[in-house]
Amino acid sequence: MKALLISDKEFQTKTYxxxxxxxxxxxxTQGLVIKIFEVGTDDLAFCMGCFGCWIKKPGECVINDKMAQINRNVMTSDVVIYLNPIIFGQFSANIKNVIDRYLPNMLPFFEIRPDGSTMHPPRYDTYPKSVIIGYGDMISEDDKQLFIDITKKHRRNIEVIIYDETPETMIEALTKMELGRVDNLL
Known part of the structure; x- marks a missing residue:
């Protein structure tokens, strides 16, 4: 099995x-083969909103940068773990860019979720398990909750963990998860 770690190379603190x-x-120890992508502003362009990933090159971004390699690795992994510094309850700009540029892995249509919001339906039958781990020093309870709420609002198939406790707590949370591919829920 394969695991992909994606992190923001501009926030490589001691905690990170x-x-x-x-x-x-x-x-x-779980027997996963690990690949790591540390992304920064010099690695990825921002999404241009051109919809080329749906019209010109379905399933692929038309921007020629590191994201093409990241998306291929995401879709061939069993689990993807995003290591995200929590900044005012939000994603870092680089992790948000990676998440935005994941768009080619979805279809260009819309479906209405039970809460009335819309989202794009899946392009593929299965996806890797997604885990996002927020970290930082002295994160307020409000920022933690905002990060969890925003993350879960945008993805149905995602586990959210805040790394601010002991290493044992993190291992316990990860051990409870099935770290393998999941059905087509995004």
């Missing part, structure tokens, strides 16, 4: 280094 090391050790 500890989290990354903890995850690598855990995933290795």
């Amino acid at each position: 280094q500890n989290l990354k090391s903890l995850l690598e050790n855990f995933l290795n």
